[in-house]
Amino acid sequence: GGPVKLDLNATYGATSFHTQGAMAFAELAKKYSGGSVDITVHPGGSLGFKGAELLKVVKDGQVPMSDILMGVVAGSEKVFGISSLPRLVGNFKQARQLYDASKPLYEKAAAKWNQKFLYAAPWPPSGLVTKGAVNSVADLKNLKTRTYDKNGANFLRSLGGSPVSLPWGEVYSSLRTGMIDSVLTSAESAKNGKFWEVLDHFKDINYAFPLNMVTINLDYWKALSKDQQQAMLKAAAETENNQWANSESRTVEALKVIQQHKIAVSKADAALNKALDAAAAKIIADFRKGLKPSAQAVLDRFAR
Amino acid sequence: MLLIVGLVATEVALRTLAGRSTLVADEYSGYLMVATVLFGLAYTLASDGHIRITILTGRLPEKPQRWFESLAALLALLLCLYLFRHACVMVYDTWSLGMTADSIAETPLWIPQLSLLAGLALLCLQLLAEMLRRLPFLPTR
Amino acid sequence: MFTDPLILTLVLFGVLLLCLLAGLWIGFSLFTVGIAGMLLHQVNLPPTISIFDKIGGLMANSVWNSLNSWSLTALPLFILMGEILFRTAVSTRLLNGLLPWLGWIPGRLLHINVVACSLFAAVSGSSAATTATVGKITLDELSKRGYDRSLAIGSLAGAGTLGFLIPPSLIMIIYGVLSDTSIGKLFIGGVIPGLVLAGFYSLYIAGRALLNPQVVPGHKERFTGRDRLASLGDLAPVLLLVFVVLGGIYFGFTTPTEAAVIGVLGSLLLALAYRNLTWDNFRQSLLQAVRTTGMICLIIAGAAFLSQVVGFVGIARGISQAIAAMQLSPYTLLLVLGLMYLVLGMILDGISIVVMTLPIVLPIVVQAGFSPLWFGIFLVIMVELSQITPPVGFSLFVIQGIAAEPVAAILKATLPFFLIMIGMVILLALFPEMVLYLPEKMIH
Ligand code: NA
Ligand code: NA
Numbered sequence: 001g002g003p004v005k006l007d008l009n010a011t012y013g014a015t016s017f018h019t020q021g022a023m024a025f026a027e028l029a030k031k032y033s034g035g036s037v038d039i040t041v042h043p044g045g046s047l048g049f050k051g052a053e054l055l056k057v058v059k060d061g062q063v064p065m066s067d068i069l070m071g072v073v074a075g076s077e078k079v080f081g082i083s084s085l086p087r088l089v090g091n092f093k094q095a096r097q098l099y100d101a102s103k104p105l106y107e108k109a110a111a112k113w114n115q116k117f118l119y120a121a122p123w124p125p126s127g128l129v130t131k132g133a134v135n136s137v138a139d140l141k142n143l144k145t146r147t148y149d150k151n152g153a154n155f156l157r158s159l160g161g162s163p164v165s166l167p168w169g170e171v172y173s174s175l176r177t178g179m180i181d182s183v184l185t186s187a188e189s190a191k192n193g194k195f196w197e198v199l200d201h202f203k204d205i206n207y208a209f210p211l212n213m214v215t216i217n218l219d220y221w222k223a224l225s226k227d228q229q230q231a232m233l234k235a236a237a238e239t240e241n242n243q244w245a246n247s248e249s250r251t252v253e254a255l256k257v258i259q260q261h262k263i264a265v266s267k268a269d270a271a272l273n274k275a276l277d278a279a280a281a282k283i284i285a286d287f288r289k290g291l292k293p294s295a296q297a298v299l300d301r302f303a304r
Numbered sequence: 305m306l307l308i309v310g311l312v313a314t315e316v317a318l319r320t321l322a323g324r325s326t327l328v329a330d331e332y333s334g335y336l337m338v339a340t341v342l343f344g345l346a347y348t349l350a351s352d353g354h355i356r357i358t359i360l361t362g363r364l365p366e367k368p369q370r371w372f373e374s375l376a377a378l379l380a381l382l383l384c385l386y387l388f389r390h391a392c393v394m395v396y397d398t399w400s401l402g403m404t405a406d407s408i409a410e411t412p413l414w415i416p417q418l419s420l421l422a423g424l425a426l427l428c429l430q431l432l433a434e435m436l437r438r439l440p441f442l443p444t445r
Numbered sequence: 446m447f448t449d450p451l452i453l454t455l456v457l458f459g460v461l462l463l464c465l466l467a468g469l470w471i472g473f474s475l476f477t478v479g480i481a482g483m484l485l486h487q488v489n490l491p492p493t494i495s496i497f498d499k500i501g502g503l504m505a506n507s508v509w510n511s512l513n514s515w516s517l518t519a520l521p522l523f524i525l526m527g528e529i530l531f532r533t534a535v536s537t538r539l540l541n542g543l544l545p546w547l548g549w550i551p552g553r554l555l556h557i558n559v560v561a562c563s564l565f566a567a568v569s570g571s572s573a574a575t576t577a578t579v580g581k582i583t584l585d586e587l588s589k590r591g592y593d594r595s596l597a598i599g600s601l602a603g604a605g606t607l608g609f610l611i612p613p614s615l616i617m618i619i620y621g622v623l624s625d626t627s628i629g630k631l632f633i634g635g636v637i638p639g640l641v642l643a644g645f646y647s648l649y650i651a652g653r654a655l656l657n658p659q660v661v662p663g664h665k666e667r668f669t670g671r672d673r674l675a676s677l678g679d680l681a682p683v684l685l686l687v688f689v690v691l692g693g694i695y696f697g698f699t700t701p702t703e704a705a706v707i708g709v710l711g712s713l714l715l716a717l718a719y720r721n722l723t724w725d726n727f728r729q730s731l732l733q734a735v736r737t738t739g740m741i742c743l744i745i746a747g748a749a750f751l752s753q754v755v756g757f758v759g760i761a762r763g764i765s766q767a768i769a770a771m772q773l774s775p776y777t778l779l780l781v782l783g784l785m786y787l788v789l790g791m792i793l794d795g796i797s798i799v800v801m802t803l804p805i806v807l808p809i810v811v812q813a814g815f816s817p818l819w820f821g822i823f824l825v826i827m828v829e830l831s832q833i834t835p836p837v838g839f840s841l842f843v844i845q846g847i848a849a850e851p852v853a854a855i856l857k858a859t860l861p862f863f864l865i866m867i868g869m870v871i872l873l874a875l876f877p878e879m880v881l882y883l884p885e886k887m888i889h
Contacts, residue, residue, distance in 0.1 A: 057506060355740060361468040
């Protein structure tokens with residue numbers, strides 16, 4: 001009978017970039033399969049999953065499909081940590097090259113975890129949103145920065161800062177109270193969080209272009225007909241290209257919006273860039289240890 | 305013994321939190337929270353602290369009332385065993401797949417998850433005791 | 446099987462009722478309903494995965510996930526703080542200290558729940574913690590002094606829920622993140638409604654005391670200005686504690702969980718200073734805190750699993766879509782939404798309600814012309830209501846843990862305050878400025 005129903009877990013809210021991508025993917029999959037694949041996107045983590053366990057819950061088929069921030073499952077499968085390494089790439093073009101080079105590794109790792117890798121797209125690149133300007137390494141000293149993963153924390157700590165790990169929901173109020181005074185995040189998130197109410201500078205350091213991927217459990221995948229699988233792959237490829245383009249245009253747009261709201265946007269100068277790269281190199285070198293040679297080769301192609 | 309475990313878990317939670325400003329306080333207090341709760345569940349049951357609605361069953365004569373209570377304990381025991389079994393699967397997978405937290409400490413997740421198993425096992429035992437204790441043909445306590 | 450979410454909802458309600466009436470513990474009842482929901486719903490499964498493995502996996506995962514939470518850690522700590530204050534002379538002194546100040550108002554010390562909850566709500570982000578801490582200190586003291594127990598319990602249930610409305614507030618933070626609304630504005634927007642609501646509670650208590658003088662003890666002491674001055678000696682340490690805990694959060698030294706630890710240490714220090722701290726009452730406090738925490742958390746874990754199932758089978762989605770399809774006028778829409786939240790609030794915890802319905806409800810509401818900021822406060826009050834509606838009402842559970850009264854008596858005591866809250870919702874709908882005035886004034 002009826003269409004095949006699949007649930008897709010999305011961690012972020014309904015209006016967020018990656019959830020909208022997942023919804024667009026669901027539409028396309030429905031269209032190309034002639035309505036025979038019906039994907040329900042559950043936004044805002046409303047299925048009760050937090051993140052780090054997603055690779056495992058998709059593996060077990062507890063949820064058939066999920067949108068996953070690759071960095072948070074690097075504790076389960078190291079190779080998924082590549083896209084969240086600091087300053088490995090400097091712009092969208094390089095980020096795409098890195099992704100194309102790593103894609104076979106991702107597909108293989110996903111298969112190992114009993115899932116089919118469908119597509120991935122980058123978050124807009126993260127920079128430093130601060131109270132007061134950051135122009136040199138000295139300005140980074142003792143900055144209380146909210147970071148979203150351990151790379152970010154190690155990166156800023158080695159530059160003399162005091163990184164803080166906080167749930168995203170507590171960031172705004174902590175900025176207000178002064179418990180933190182800066183956030184390592186994208187212009188897009190700064191815009192959505194209306195950070196201009198509390199912060200006034202954005203340092204566009206292109207810290208990282210972290211990827212979100214969408215995967216499907218292999219048992220569910222194999223239960224689909226060949227035509228349905230083809231439709232899904234076609235929808236995935238199209239969504240992937242759209243999302244990469246959207247990520248870039250949204251970054252440009254978001255930078256404009258935060259500037260309109262009196263957040264000063266600037267790039268790092270040569271001296272600061274050099275210090276940032278040095279701090280990043282340590283983290284990349286640490287990460288490189290214990291990686292398979294194939295993954296090391298990818299890193300070596302991009303490390304500055 | 306149960307009480308001691310509950311006590312220690314709570315105390316450790318306090319001490320860990322008091323020595324804060326580490327980047328792992330939030331992570332570890334979460335683990336300790338799980339441990340406190342899971343070890344506390346059986347104690348709470350033993351001291352009749354869990355809530356149930358007794359509007360109907362409370363009006364029955366003693367014997368059927370005890371049957372009902374015993375049955376409820378049996379149902380809860382079955383649920384708890386089922387949960388325990390799948391918690392074992394989860395912890396085993398977490399261990400065999402080498403999953404770690406996405407934090408600075410990179411804690412292997414199976415270690416804090418062990419408290420889940422121990423706590424559920426204790427709760428199962430306590431439920432079994434509750435079920436037997438309420439059987440009408442056995443003496444109370 | 447059951448493809449229509451509305452029918453499935455009714456069936457699941459039936460299962461829940463059956464479990465509860467049979468005397469199964471509430472937490473386990475929620476697990477049972479969740480399992481029933483998964484079994485009754487037509488879940489698409491590939492041949493290689495068994496439904497029982499899927500359900501079991503979900504259950505184990507939701508128990509781990511719902512309890513492994515940094516913000517939840519504040520709950521047992523604030524409960525412990527309340528236990529310590531309760532078991533030592535601190536609470537008696539607080540009441541003694543407040544007496545000369547509240548003595549001239551009709552209802553006298555009965556207002557203490559309202560005053561103390563408002564104070565404590567400014568420290569804690571959750572209603573359960575507010576209710577637990579204040580209730581632990583006040584309920585037995587009030588009964589001992591001959592105040593009406595029912596009114597004391599009702600005012601505690603009502604005022605305890607202020608924890609979500611007066612900032613900081615867990616629910617507002619979640620709403621702000623999901624709806625793309627400024628959390629700072631939400632916080633400020635909750636202040637006036639919170640204080641007004643507290644005012645209504647006090648008015649009601651005063652009214653009851655005037656109409657029915659037996660609710661307060663017969664003998665009435667007279668107090669002089671000198672008494673009030675002397676009472677400050679009793680009040681000061683507690684006010685200092687509140688200030689330290691609250692100040693820590695407002696001035697940015699601590700998160701709520703850390704503030705809770707400071708609160709625990711502070712109350713231990715106070716108890717030491719009053720020479721009340723014995724090993725025995727410390728041990729008792731710890732055990733009781735573990736017991737209350739275990740009780741609440743079994744239900745939290747069950748609710749987390751049920752929420753997950755509700756998400757999978759599309760109940761919240763189904764109901765919201767049915768409402769969207771009706772094309773209602775703004776006020777009718779609000780009424781229908783209010784009723785929907787009341788029903789959902791019976792079985793679900795506040796966070797789940799917000800997370801599951803918002804994606805569909807918010808666009809409808811905005812289209813009908815309501816501001817997201819205003820709707821956030823509306824939603825917070827609906828969540829507050831869900832705290833005191835059976836069968837899953839966390840404030841009710843907390844109070845039961847403290848007061849050891851039958852659920853029916855607690856419900857009866859709570860009803861007037863429930864109705865006051867409903868009145869507050871209507872007032873908010875008529876005068877949205879109550880929410881919007883301060884945020885517009887204070888931020889830009
Ligand atoms: Na509050
Ligand atoms: Na409720």
